[in-house]
Amino acid sequence: MSMTAELQTIIPHFDFSGELALCEPIMTGHLNRTYRLGFVLPDGTRRDYVLQRINTFAFKKPEEVMQNVQLVTEHLCQAYRKQGRDPANRVLRLVPVKGGGVLYQDDNGSWRAYDFITGARTIDRVDSPAQFQEIGRAFGAFQNMLSDFPIERLYDTIPNFHHTVRRMEAFERSVVADVRGRAASVQPEIAAVRARRNGMGRIVEMIDAGTLPLRVTHNDTKINNVMLDERTGEALCVIDLDTVMAGSALYDFGDAIRYGASTAAEDERDLSRVRLDIGLFSAYAEGFISETARSLTLPELENLPLGALVMTFENGMRFLTDYLDGDVYFHIEGADDNLARARCQLKLLSDMEAHSDEMYAITKALIGKYR
Ligand code: GN1
Ligand code: MG
Numbered sequence: 233m234s235m236t237a238e239l240q241t242i243i244p245h246f247d248f249s250g251e252l253a254l255c256e257p258i259m260t261g262h263l264n265r266t267y268r269l270g271f272v273l274p275d276g277t278r279r280d281y282v283l284q285r286i287n288t289f290a291f292k293k294p295e296e297v298m299q300n301v302q303l304v305t306e307h308l309c310q311a312y313r314k315q316g317r318d319p320a321n322r323v324l325r326l327v328p329v330k331g332g333g334v335l336y337q338d339d340n341g342s343w344r345a346y347d348f349i350t351g352a353r354t355i356d357r358v359d360s361p362a363q364f365q366e367i368g369r370a371f372g373a374f375q376n377m378l379s380d381f382p383i384e385r386l387y388d389t390i391p392n393f394h395h396t397v398r399r400m401e402a403f404e405r406s407v408v409a410d411v412r413g414r415a416a417s418v419q420p421e422i423a424a425v426r427a428r429r430n431g432m433g434r435i436v437e438m439i440d441a442g443t444l445p446l447r448v449t450h451n452d453t454k455i456n457n458v459m460l461d462e463r464t465g466e467a468l469c470v471i472d473l474d475t476v477m478a479g480s481a482l483y484d485f486g487d488a489i490r491y492g493a494s495t496a497a498e499d500e501r502d503l504s505r506v507r508l509d510i511g512l513f514s515a516y517a518e519g520f521i522s523e524t525a526r527s528l529t530l531p532e533l534e535n536l537p538l539g540a541l542v543m544t545f546e547n548g549m550r551f552l553t554d555y556l557d558g559d560v561y562f563h564i565e566g567a568d569d570n571l572a573r574a575r576c577q578l579k580l581l582s583d584m585e586a587h588s589d590e591m592y593a594i595t596k597a598l599i600g601k602y603r
Pocket of ligand 2: 452
C-alpha cells in the first residue's frame with residue numbers, strides 16, 4: 233500500500249477503527265481530493281472510510297460546510313426513522329476527529345471523513361432508463377425529506393452558487409480581464425454564451441418575484457452523487473452534501489438532466505456525439521415527478537425543463553470562464569479540458585433547445601399522471 237506522507241500525517245487524527253490496510257484515490261469529482269481507506273478490525277473484518285480534502289479555493293469556509301453537512305445528515309436520519317427505516321448505509325455518517333469536531337485542519341488543508349457506504353457503487357454513465365428513473369426518485373425523495381428543514385439554519389457554502397445572472401457578470405469580467413490571452417481563440421463560444429444571456433436569468437427572476445420558492449436543495453445532482461446498491465441497483469444514499477443550501481428544485485432536476493441525459497460524457501470532444509437523450513429525460517422526469525408531484529408547487533413542476541436548459545448553460549459558461557481564468561477552479565488533466573467541457577455543454581444546450589417543446593410536453597403529461 234503506497235501512501236503519501238501527507239496522508240500519513242492526516243489519518244491518525246481521525247477516529248478510525250482497526251489497522252490500515254488499503255488507501256486508494258477515488259478519482260471522481262472536479263474539486264475535492266478523495267481517498268478510500270480500508271481498515272482491518274481485530275476480528276478480521278474490514279471497515280472502510282472515505283477521507284476527503286476539502287477544496288478551500290471553492291469552499292472558503294470549510295467549518296460552515298461541515299456545520300451544514302452535520303445538520304442535514306441528522307435531519308435525514310430522523311426522516312428515515314420517522315418512516316420506520318434504518319438510516320444506516322443510507323445517510324452519510326461523519327467520522328469524529330480525535331479531540332472533537334468533524335473537521336481536521338492544519339496548515340495544508342481541511343479534511344473530513346465518512347463511513348464508506350458498503351455494497352454500493354456510483355456510475356458515471358447511465359446504463360438504462362430504469363436506472364436513471366431510480367436516481368430521479370432518489371433526488372426527489374431527498375428533496376422531500378428536507379422539505380421541513382429550517383432553511384435559515386444553512387450557510388451558503390458558496391454564495392450565489394446558482395445565481396445565473398451573477399455568473400454571467402463574472403463571465404464578462406473574465407472575458408475583459410483575459411488573463412491568459414485566450415479570449416481571441418474562443419470567440420464562437422463567447423458569442424454562444426452571450427446569445428443566450430436574456431433567457432437564462434429566468435430562474436433567478438422567478439425566485440426574486442416569488443413565483444418559485446427557495447428550498448433546501450442539493451445543487452450538484454450528477455448521477456455519480458448517488459450510491460447504488462451493487463446487487464439490486466436500488467439508490468441507497470445521496471452523497472456530496474457540500475452544496476446543500478437554499479436553492480430551487482429546478483437546479484436539482486436540471487443538473488441531473490444535464491449530466492445524466494446527455495448521450496456523451498461531460499467533456500466529449502466529438503461534438504457530433506453530444507445530444508439530449510429524450511428517453512432518458514423522460515425516465516428521470518418520471519422518477520423525480522413521481523416523488524415530488526405533491527410536494528412541489530405547480531410553477532416549479534411546470535418549469536422543470538427550464539432547469540435543464542439553465543444548468544447546462546450555466547455549467548458551460550462556468551467551464552468557459554475557468555478556461556479564460558487559466559483553470560483555477562475545476563481540476564484539469566489536459567490544458568484544454570475546460571474548453572472541451574464548455575463546448576460540450578454548449579452543444580448539449582443547443583440540442584436541448586431544439587427539443588424544448590418535447591421536454592415541456594413530457595413534463596406536463598407526468599404532472600397530470602402523478603398530481
Ligand atoms: C463540480 O466536484 P464535482 O464534480 O462534484 C462543481 C459543480 C459542477 C460540476 C461539473 C462545488 O462538482 O457545480 O456542476 O463540477 N461543484 C462545485 O462536473 O463547484
Ligand atoms: Mg460535487
